[in-house]
Amino acid sequence: DAEITQSPRHKITETGRQVTLACHQTWNHNNMFWYRQDLGHGLRLIHYSYGVQDTNKGEVSDGYSVSRSNTEDLPLTLESAASSQTSVYFCASSERRAVYEQYFGPGTRLTVT
Amino acid sequence: GNSVTQMEGPVTLSEEAFLTINCTYTATGYPSLFWYVQYPGEGLQLLLKATKADDKGSNKGFEATYRKETTSFHLEKGSVQVSDSAVYFCALMRGTSYGKLTFGQGTILTVHP
Numbered sequence: 001d002a003e004i005t006q007s008p009r010h011k012i013t014e015t016g017r018q019v020t021l022a023c024h025q026t027w028n029h030n031n032m033f034w035y036r037q038d039l040g041h042g043l044r045l046i047h048y049s050y051g052v053q054d055t056n057k058g059e060v061s062d063g064y065s066v067s068r069s070n071t072e073d074l075p076l077t078l079e080s081a082a083s084s085q086t087s088v089y090f091c092a093s094s095e096r097r098a099v100y101e102q103y104f105g106p107g108t109r110l111t112v113t
Numbered sequence: 114g115n116s117v118t119q120m121e122g123p124v125t126l127s128e129e130a131f132l133t134i135n136c137t138y139t140a141t142g143y144p145s146l147f148w149y150v151q152y153p154g155e156g157l158q159l160l161l162k163a164t165k166a167d168d169k170g171s172n173k174g175f176e177a178t179y180r181k182e183t184t185s186f187h188l189e190k191g192s193v194q195v196s197d198s199a200v201y202f203c204a205l206m207r208g209t210s211y212g213k214l215t216f217g218q219g220t221i222l223t224v225h226p
Contacts, residue, residue, distance in 0.1 A: 004156075031212045042117075042202055042216035043157070050211070058213070090156055094212050100145060100164070102214065104156030 002027045006091050006105040013112055019078040021108050023091030029103070030096040032074040034058075034066065036087040037107070043090065049074055050096075081112045115140045117203050117217035125223045132190040134220050136177075136203035139184065144205040146170075146179050146186040147214070151200040160188075160201070193224045 004025040013019050025032065030051045035043040045058030047066040055066050063085060065077045078085055088109050092102040120135040138144065145164040149157040161170030166181035175190045186203060203217040 033213070035216075040218055042119075042218040043214075044216070045213060048213060092157075100147070100162055100206070101159045102157075102212070104158065106154075106156050 004091060004093055004103055004105040006089075006108050008108060009106065010109045011111070013081050013110070015081060015083060015112055017081050019081050019110065021076045021078075021089055021091075021110070023074045023076065023105060024072055025091075025093045025103070025105075026072065027093055027095070027103060028071060029093035030071070031094040031102075032068070033092045033094075033102065034064070034074065034076045035090045035092065036060065036085075037090060038087050046076065046089075047074075078110075081110075083112050086110060086112045115144070115205060115207060115215045117205055117215055119201075119203050119217035119220050122219075123221035123223060125225065126193055128195055128224055128226050129192045130224075132188070132193045132197075132222070134188040134201055134203075134222070136186045136188065136217060137184050138186065138203075138205050140205055140207055140215075142207055143181075144207045146177070147204040147206070148175070148177055148186070148188050149202040149204060149216075151202065151219075153199070157202060193222075195224050195226055198222055198224045 033048045034046040049068040091105040094102045116139045147162045148160040150160045161172040163170040163179035169178045204214045
């Protein structure tokens with residue numbers, strides 16, 4: 001069965017370290033998204049991609065970067081982790097011609113100490 | 114800009130009670146509207162959607178009607194079950210945003226036997 005996976009599921013890191021969160025989908029979807037989930041804010045869009053070599057900034061992109069070298073993967077990098085980036089991160093994907101439904105991964109809980 | 118406002122939670126109900134979770138939105142044009150559900154420890158999954166005014170989305174006993182005149186998309190269920198305990202997110206997608214979702218803050222629902 002097609003799926004979307006994230007790794008690691010839990011991560012603790014120190015302030016200033018570079019961290020990369022992985023997202024892998026086997027739906028063969030063109031569109032991929034990264035969100036962060038914080039209490040009282042719902043989910044907020046960090047970055048998104050509509051295909052290989054395409055990346056775009058979302059509403060809370062400062063301090064984050066992504067790259068899309070193939071259809072299946074969209075890794076999220078925190079260049080220099082800050083305590084304000086402690087959050088739960090979700091990756092999602094959707095089909096180019098059926099944009100309405102996004103399929104979400106199980107999430108990564110990141111703690112920056 | 115676009116925004117979604119949900120009723121403050123958490124909501125606690127007894128099994129078989131009637132559920133309403135209010136959702137209102139602000140957006141230009143004619144957005145599509147969604148309810149996503151997040152069960153404990155999981156990612157979000159689409160519950161229902163409506164893509165134009167007066168449409169009713171329905172799934173698993175849940176319903177929501179797209180009311181353009183009141184810019185609302187309230188979620189209802191006639192008889193909740195313990196298994197409905199989850200976090201519910203209202204979201205919108207503008208036609209020009211091509212897959213990007215704007216989420217409300219989420220409402221925690223707990224159903225007791």
